Amino acid sequence: MAGSTLASPSADFKPPGVPPAARPKRAASLAEDIWRRFKRHKLALTGGLILLVIALAVAFGPWIWKVAINDIDFAARLKPPSLKHPFGTDDLGQDLLARLLYGGRISLAVGLAAMLISVIFGTLIGAIAGMSRGIVDNVLMWLTDLFLSLPQLPLLLLIIYLFRDTLKKMVGPEVGVFIMIVVVIGGFRWMPVARLVRAQFLSLREKEFLEAARALGASRARQVIRHILPNAMGPVIVAGTIDVAAAIIAESTLSFLGLGFPPDIPTWGRVLYDAKDYLDIAPYWALFPGTMIFLTVLSINYIGDGLRDALDPRRVL
Amino acid sequence: MTLPGTYILRRLLIALPSLLGISVILFTVLALAPGDPFGELVSNPNIPAEVAANLRKKFGMDDPVMIRYVRWLGAMVQGDWGFSFASRINVSDLIMQRLPVTILIIGSSQVLALMIALPVGIYAATRPYSLFDQVANTLTFIGFSLPTFFTGLLLILVFSIQLDWLPFVYRSDIAATGWRFLWEHFKQAIMPVSVLGLFQAASWTRYVRSAALDVIRLDYVTTARSKGLKERIVILKHVVRNALIPVVTLVALQIPAIFGGAIVTEQIFRVPGIGSLLISAILANDTPVIMGVTFVFACLVIFFNLLADLLYGWLDPRISLR
Numbered sequence: 001m002a003g004s005t006l007a008s009p010s011a012d013f014k015p016p017g018v019p020p021a022a023r024p025k026r027a028a029s030l031a032e033d034i035w036r037r038f039k040r041h042k043l044a045l046t047g048g049l050i051l052l053v054i055a056l057a058v059a060f061g062p063w064i065w066k067v068a069i070n071d072i073d074f075a076a077r078l079k080p081p082s083l084k085h086p087f088g089t090d091d092l093g094q095d096l097l098a099r100l101l102y103g104g105r106i107s108l109a110v111g112l113a114a115m116l117i118s119v120i121f122g123t124l125i126g127a128i129a130g131m132s133r134g135i136v137d138n139v140l141m142w143l144t145d146l147f148l149s150l151p152q153l154p155l156l157l158l159i160i161y162l163f164r165d166t167l168k169k170m171v172g173p174e175v176g177v178f179i180m181i182v183v184v185i186g187g188f189r190w191m192p193v194a195r196l197v198r199a200q201f202l203s204l205r206e207k208e209f210l211e212a213a214r215a216l217g218a219s220r221a222r223q224v225i226r227h228i229l230p231n232a233m234g235p236v237i238v239a240g241t242i243d244v245a246a247a248i249i250a251e252s253t254l255s256f257l258g259l260g261f262p263p264d265i266p267t268w269g270r271v272l273y274d275a276k277d278y279l280d281i282a283p284y285w286a287l288f289p290g291t292m293i294f295l296t297v298l299s300i301n302y303i304g305d306g307l308r309d310a311l312d313p314r315r316v317l
Numbered sequence: 318m319t320l321p322g323t324y325i326l327r328r329l330l331i332a333l334p335s336l337l338g339i340s341v342i343l344f345t346v347l348a349l350a351p352g353d354p355f356g357e358l359v360s361n362p363n364i365p366a367e368v369a370a371n372l373r374k375k376f377g378m379d380d381p382v383m384i385r386y387v388r389w390l391g392a393m394v395q396g397d398w399g400f401s402f403a404s405r406i407n408v409s410d411l412i413m414q415r416l417p418v419t420i421l422i423i424g425s426s427q428v429l430a431l432m433i434a435l436p437v438g439i440y441a442a443t444r445p446y447s448l449f450d451q452v453a454n455t456l457t458f459i460g461f462s463l464p465t466f467f468t469g470l471l472l473i474l475v476f477s478i479q480l481d482w483l484p485f486v487y488r489s490d491i492a493a494t495g496w497r498f499l500w501e502h503f504k505q506a507i508m509p510v511s512v513l514g515l516f517q518a519a520s521w522t523r524y525v526r527s528a529a530l531d532v533i534r535l536d537y538v539t540t541a542r543s544k545g546l547k548e549r550i551v552i553l554k555h556v557v558r559n560a561l562i563p564v565v566t567l568v569a570l571q572i573p574a575i576f577g578g579a580i581v582t583e584q585i586f587r588v589p590g591i592g593s594l595l596i597s598a599i600l601a602n603d604t605p606v607i608m609g610v611t612f613v614f615a616c617l618v619i620f621f622n623l624l625a626d627l628l629y630g631w632l633d634p635r636i637s638l639r
Contacts, residue, residue: 146338148570149622151614153577154595158611159346161599249464253581256466257596269466276470276585280478290467298462305458 037310044306047299054296058104067098069266080284088284090274100289103266107248108296110182110267114247117186119240122193127224129194130201141198144191152188153253159184160259177261185250193239200232234311241304245297252293268293328626332619339615340393344386347608393612399605403598408609412591416613418487419590422509423579429514430521437518438525439560443552445530453522460519465578469512469585476508483508487588509586513578517571524567529560562633569625572618 039045072092081088087096129140160180167176204210205228213227252269254260256276261267263274268289275286380388392398398408441450477485484505532538533556541551580592587593591610598606 146335146342148573149335149618150339150342150573151576151611151618152573153580154611154614155342155346157580157595157599158343158607161602161607162346245462252464253466253577257581257584259596259599272466272470279470279474283474283478286470286474290464290470294463294467297464298458301458301462 034310038306041302041306041309043302044309047302047306050295051299051303054104054292054299055108058101058108061101062098062105065098065101067095069099069102070094070264080282087288088282090271090282090285091278096271096285096288099266099271100268100292103268103271103289104292106178106261106265106267107251107269107293110178110185110251111244111248113182114186114189114250115240115243117182118189118243118247119193119236121186122190123197123229123236125190126194126197127201127229130198130205130228131220131224137198140194144194147188148191150188156184156188156250156254157257157259160254173262174265177265181251181254181260185247189243189246189250193236193243196235196239197232200235201228204228204231237311238304238308241300241307245300245304248293248297248300324630325627328623328630331626332623335622336616336619339619340390340612341386343608343611343615344389347604348382348385398609398612401598401603401606403601403603403606408605411594411606412609412613415589415591415594418588419579419583419592422506422513422582422588422590423575425506426510426513427517427575429510430517433514433518434521434525435557438522439529439552439557441522441526442529442533442560450526453526457519457522460515461523463516465512465516465581466585468516469508469582472508472512473585485586487586505586509582509588512582512585513575516578517575520571521564521568524564525560528563529556531563532556532560558632562629565625565629565632569622569629572621572625576614576618 072094073089077089077091079085079089085095085097087100089095090099125140125144129137129144163180164177167180170176171179205223210223210227213223218227251260251267252272255267255269256273258273261270263270266274271289272286272293275282275289278285396409398412400406401408401411404411437453441447441453444450473485476483485508487505487509538551538555541555542548546555576592579590580595582588583590583592584596591613595607595610595614597603598610
């Protein structure tokens with residue numbers, strides 16, 4: 001071992017047989033290859049474009065459309081779309097375009113953050129279960145199956161009901177509700193990822209390249225991080241993409257039931273909740289946020305579909 | 318074929334630990350929660366502090382968590398589900414009043430979903446990448462990207478407000494008898510059932526299509542065709558049954574989502590089921606009702622999972638033999 005320490009730092013960083021200069025090009029060509037395959041899926045590409053437009057709009061829109069989201073103007077109550085208010089106004093005369101742009105930030109942020117939590121947690125559980133045999137694997141999988149059969153929405157509502165006030169007191173209303181909703185939604189969506197990762201681990205750990213890594217003396221952590229995880233990530237990326245859509249729907253559902261964000265944080269679901277009692281006189285009020293949710297979710301689902309095709313090496317495209 | 322009794326028994330024995338697991342999770346959430354069920358009494362100025370303390374002692378609120386869990390579980394098993402703070406009747410009575418409507422709505426929406434997903438999915442799989450398949454594929458994508466609360470509002474907007482064909486508030490006290498009674502019930506159930514059913518149908522169609530597509534390529538289907546069987550017989554007798562095996566698994570995984578959708582739908586159309594009961598109980602801080610309804614939802618999920626398992630055993634005889 002003492003003799004190999006000199007060689008190992010550099011040997012660790014390059015796969016055998018590949019000259020160092022060639023590596024950046026190879027890595028780029030993998031990304032290029034995925035992009036080339038992704039581009040074939042026209043609807044996925046369109047979805048990506050629409051999502052990009054929505055993301056840019058909610059990121060920079062509030063700086064361009066400089067109307068305050070809580071600017072109450074009773075003279076302009078329930079006005080249908082016009083030049084002054086492109087998306088119309090709500091029952092307090094607040095500008096809907098400004099509210100939707102601002103709320104979109106929260107909705108998208110909740111989707112991304114909840115996805116990150118579910119993917120990280122799911123990968124962790126799946127990796128532990130996949131690497132350990134016997135009792136640990138069995139217990140973790142029983143837990144995963146148990147969580148899969150939980151009635152998620154009732155439990156979400158129960159947890160929010162029980163913990164809302166405490167968190168609000170601890171970190172303030174906005175941050176508290178955000179943290180709670182993200183953690184709770186992410187905490188109920190890690191199971192499919194865990195199952196996927198475990199299945200990948202079970203098949204990958206028997207492959208020859210891993211045997212070679214073991215024979216070269218790679219530690220368990222190194223086997224997992226350098227060799228198994230990168231190969232297991234394909235389905236996880238797809239599941240993660242779909243998770244963003246599911247988390248956005250979950251957040252809008254909670255807000256729509258009146259148990260998500262407070263009225264001063266106009267997420268798309270919350271705006272819909274406020275609009276639903278005015279369907280007969282101001283249908284546009286409900287149609288705009290609903291369409292935003294629908295477009296975002298549809299785009300993300302198509303992107304996930306495109307990624308599934310692009311990341312599957314067995315599929316010829 | 319009939320299922321062997323031991324298979325059913327074994328499935329029941331597997332369902333029991335899950336039910337226990339869910340009860341532990343429920344109780345843990347409640348025990349970890351900052352407020353306690355007696356908060357309502359303590360904050361009530363009409364009740365002196367020592368009475369509240371005595372009540373706490375009487376109901377064993379200061380005992381260790383384990384003992385409280387066992388006592389709570391014992392009470393739940395015996396049907397003693399507590400007393401609703403808001404409506405002043407037993408939680409179990411309240412739930413039993415509301416449960417039939419929920420079961421009716423969920424049940425008919427699942428039947429609707431099945432009636433759409435099976436034919437469309439199988440027809441699309443027999444003609445992959447045809448025009449029909451592409452249209453169906455696009456529609457399913459739209460179908461499961463439309464959240465139930467938005468579809469519900471859209472349906473109300475079109476059929477209740479614009480066309481004025483259907484009522485948008487579900488009433489349980491229809492003053493009519495005979496056919497008219499049935500007709501009114503049918504009319505008010507159309508929108509909630511189709512919101513839930515179409516959403517499920519969208520994802521199920523995808524499952525059915527991809528499962529049927531996998532089976533159609535197998536050699537035994539080619540054999541069946543080369544024997545000279547009619548295409549209809551090949552599809553209905555040879556393909557469908559085997560294609561349904563993975564579909565049942567996926568449907569079982571979706572059951573919790575179905576109940577989530579039911580809560581939203583009941584809330585939109587004001588259907589007096591346990592979903593809207595849960596929401597109103599949460600808004601009224603009615604803890605016993607919240608716990609009871611959540612537990613009923615958990616039981617329903619487990620029950621339908623059990624049903625899916627039994628169906629699985631019927632579709633795939635190899636499973637029950639093991």
